[in-house]
Structure formats: structure tokens, C-alpha cells
Amino acid sequence: MNTISTNSFQANGKTYRPSNKPIVVICIDGSADEYLDVTAAHGRLKALTHMSKTGYRGMVRGALPSFTNVNNSSIVTGVSPAVHGICGNFFYDTTKDEEVMMNSAEYLRAENLLAAAANAGRKVAVVTAKEKLRDILSHKLTGIAISAEKANQAKIETHGIDDVEAKVGYHTPIIYSPEASLFVLRAGTTLIQQGLADFLYLSLTDYMQHTYAPDTEESLAFYEEMDKEIGKMLELGAVIGATADHGMNAKIKSDGSPNVLYVEDMLEQQFGSGFRVICPITDPYVKHHGALGSYVVVHVDDKSRLEEIKTWLSLQPGITEVHDRLSAVRNLEQPEDRTGDLVVLSGRDVVVGRRPQYHNLAALDGTLRSHGGRYEEMVPMVISHSLNSEYRIKAAGDPRNFDIFDFTVNGTH
Numbered sequence: 001m002n003t004i005s006t007n008s009f010q011a012n013g014k015t016y017r018p019s020n021k022p023i024v025v026i027c028i029d030g031s032a033d034e035y036l037d038v039t040a041a042h043g044r045l046k047a048l049t050h051m052s053k054t055g056y057r058g059m060v061r062g063a064l065p066s067f068t069n070v071n072n073s074s075i076v077t078g079v080s081p082a083v084h085g086i087c088g089n090f091f092y093d094t095t096k097d098e099e100v101m102m103n104s105a106e107y108l109r110a111e112n113l114l115a116a117a118a119n120a121g122r123k124v125a126v127v128t129a130k131e132k133l134r135d136i137l138s139h140k141l142t143g144i145a146i147s148a149e150k151a152n153q154a155k156i157e158t159h160g161i162d163d164v165e166a167k168v169g170y171h172t173p174i175i176y177s178p179e180a181s182l183f184v185l186r187a188g189t190t191l192i193q194q195g196l197a198d199f200l201y202l203s204l205t206d207y208m209q210h211t212y213a214p215d216t217e218e219s220l221a222f223y224e225e226m227d228k229e230i231g232k233m234l235e236l237g238a239v240i241g242a243t244a245d246h247g248m249n250a251k252i253k254s255d256g257s258p259n260v261l262y263v264e265d266m267l268e269q270q271f272g273s274g275f276r277v278i279c280p281i282t283d284p285y286v287k288h289h290g291a292l293g294s295y296v297v298v299h300v301d302d303k304s305r306l307e308e309i310k311t312w313l314s315l316q317p318g319i320t321e322v323h324d325r326l327s328a329v330r331n332l333e334q335p336e337d338r339t340g341d342l343v344v345l346s347g348r349d350v351v352v353g354r355r356p357q358y359h360n361l362a363a364l365d366g367t368l369r370s371h372g373g374r375y376e377e378m379v380p381m382v383i384s385h386s387l388n389s390e391y392r393i394k395a396a397g398d399p400r401n402f403d404i405f406d407f408t409v410n411g412t413h
Contacts, residue, residue: 005120011078027072051382130203175205
């Protein structure tokens with residue numbers, strides 16, 4: 001029997017005191033609370049229902065924008081985007097005058113708590129569905145870090161493990177499939193079983209949530225299979241915390257067509273040229289969302305008209321919030337040097353984009369379901385073990401999804 005370290009460790013001003021049990025945190029990408037409710041109502045969510053009864057289930061507030069890179073970075077650092085610096089999948093680097101992907105750890109400004117756990121003696125593993133996240137999540141980590149997307153390319157020297165397919169017993173999945181997320185969970189189970197990891201972060205992909213509503217058979221079957229893998233980890237004695245990086249909503253009109261506001265076009269028609277709209281949801285996975293979400297950043301050439309532009313935008317149907325830079329930093333927890341002059345959020349059923357030519361709606365695999373704004377900010381948190389008195393009080397306040405390691409490690413009996 002391998003001895004599991006109980007050494008405490010610190011990251012970003014917070015101390016973690018782990019037990020001698022395997023600790024698993026799962027990010028169920030895109031999982032709005034109704035996915036759990038509907039699947040449980042059909043009797044197909046046994047493990048998570050058990051966790052809800054014997055442990056804890058509640059709602060927590062994610063980080064804005066409610067996108068993948070932002071919230072995964074918050075979860076593995078325990079802090080907001082204002083601190084860790086990752087404010088989208090994509091941003092405009094004003095110093096370089098270049099629009100760039102934010103999928104590199106070079107943009108991370110905070111400590112990785114997973115690296116701290118490994119330095120304290122835990123056997124740490126990161127398994128992510130999307131390769132784009134692996135570099136950020138494994139920043140300075142001595143341990144295992146693999147993606148389902150490129151599991152067959154993992155090597156000891158670069159990933160901390162090899163022969164992943166043979167160990168897990170499944171082939172490297174297609175990223176646009178339920179198998180991508182299930183592979184992550186199966187790998188987690190395998191790593192615990194084989195004594196290769198005792199402190200795990202498992203980050204899934206939201207292809208299924210982008211493609212299927214909660215009450216569809218495809219969604220129900222996926223959540224049922226996911227739940228079975230979580231049950232296996234519970235049987236191995238793991239303390240499990242599960243949350244989501246963001247929720248998911250249909251972004252369609254009454255006729256089922258995409259409900260899109262092309263903000264750069266709107267601004268140019270009203271005020272003339274001089275605008276650059278950045279869609280922070282932009283990433284290589286175009287079948288998910290067509291680079292359309294409910295949050296965009298606007299860079300304005302003529303700063304003297306900012307208040308006028310802000311007021312006009314805030315009055316447009318479908319737009320729910322418009323923040324200037326100071327407000328975005330204070331109220332949306334954005335890093336000041338990486339946000340724009342204005343930040344625009346849209347309604348529950350609306351997405352905001354740049355111009356039609358920047359968004360390939362033909363690539364969508366199904367209807368348009370997306371995220372990014374205020375309406376995808378609240379997500380579930382489920383913990384397998386009961387909370388102690390201190391954390392029951394914290395849970396009644398304003399817990400964040402990026403408190404999940406704190407709750408799972410420090411808050412359980």
C-alpha cells in the first residue's frame with residue numbers, strides 16, 4: 001500500500017491540508033445545474049446523487065467571462081482572473097499589437113496549486129480533454145499531465161507517463177465526442193488504481209453540452225456514463241469535488257436560428273470606423289460554438305467618445321451589461337492591462353460576435369448553444385464528503401467554483 005502524503009502546502013496565500021485519501025477535483029465543462037437535475041430525475045445519476053446526500057451540493061459563482069481557459073485557470077490557482085491574468089481563450093495584446101491565443105502558461109501570473117501539492121509530496125496528475133489547456137494546468141508541475149485529445153503522444157519525459165492507451169484500456173478519442181470526457185475520467189480511475197496519482201485534477205470538454213440540451217437521450221446517456229466513472233473513484237476511497245467552469249444556454253431565436261449581435265458591425269454603422277472587437281471565446285474548437293459567446297471586449301480608437309458609445313451599446317436589445325475598463329476590473333475581476341476599453345455581455349439567449357465573416361456557423365455540430373456571460377456564471381458544486389462547520393458557513397455565503405480545491409481538501413470531514 002502506497003503511503004499518501006499529508007504534508008500541507010500553500011499557493012497564492014492559501015494553505016491546503018490534505019488527508020491521506022486520494023483527492024479528485026473534476027471540472028465538468030459546460031455543466032449547467034439542470035444537466036445534473038434532469039439526469040438525476042431519470043434515475044441515471046447514482047454516484048453524484050449519493051454524493052449530494054452524504055456530502056454537499058450547492059451553487060457557486062464562476063469567474064467571468066464564463067469561458068474554459070479563464071475558469072480552469074482559476075480552479076488550479078484558487079484566485080480570480082484579476083490575479084492569475086488569464087481573461088479569455090483569446091485576447092488583444094496591445095503591447096504587441098497582436099490578437100493571440102491565451103493557451104500558454106507564459107500568460108499565467110499566479111502559482112499553480114497542483115505544482116505546490118506535488119512539491120509537498122503528493123502524486124499529482126492533470127488529465128484534460130483539450131490539449132489547449134495542458135500547458136496552463138501543468139505549469140511548473142512535477143507529475144503527470146496528459147490530454148485525452150493527444151493521449152497517444154504522451155511520453156515520460158514530457159508528460160510524466162507513457163503507454164496511456166494501454167494503461168487506460170481505451171484508444172485516444174475524437175475531441176468532438178462524448179468519449180473525450182469519458183477518457184479523462186477513465187484515466188483518473190486508472191491512475192488511482194495503479195498508484196500513479198493520489199491528487200488529481202480532471203477537466204472535461206463541453207462538446208456534449210454545446211450540442212445537446214439536458215433532456216435529450218444523448219445527454220442523459222453521457223451523464224450516466226460519466227457518473228459510473230465517478231462511482232468507481234468513490235469505491236477507491238477518493239474524496240471528490242465536482243464543479244463546472246461555466247453553464248450553457250441555447251442562443252437561438254424562436255425559429256431556432258442563431259441569435260447573434262455582430263457588435264463590430266453595429267458600432268461601425270452607428271459611429272464609423274475605429275473599433276476592434278475581440279471574442280475571448282475564440283479557440284480551435286469551432287464545432288462547439290463558432291467563436292460566438294455572450295461576452296466580448298471592445299477596443300476603441302477615439303477614447304473621447306467612450307461614454308457615448310457605452311451608453312448607446314447598453315440600450316441595444318439583447319445587450320445586458322456594458323462596462324468600461326475600470327468597471328470591468330472592479331466588478332468583473334479582470335486584469336486591467338488585458339481587457340479592453342469596453343466589455344459587453346449579452347442576454348441568456350443571445351451571443352455577441354464581431355462580424356459575420358469571422359464566425360463560421362456552418363461548422364456548428366447542431367444548434368447554437370454557448371456561454372460566456374452572466375447567465376452561465378452560476379454552476380453546481382458537489383462534494384462527496386460532508387462539510388465541516390467552517391465550510392458550511394462558507395457555502396452559505398458566496399462560494400466560487402475556484403474554491404473547489406479548498407472545499408474538497410480543507411472543508412471535508
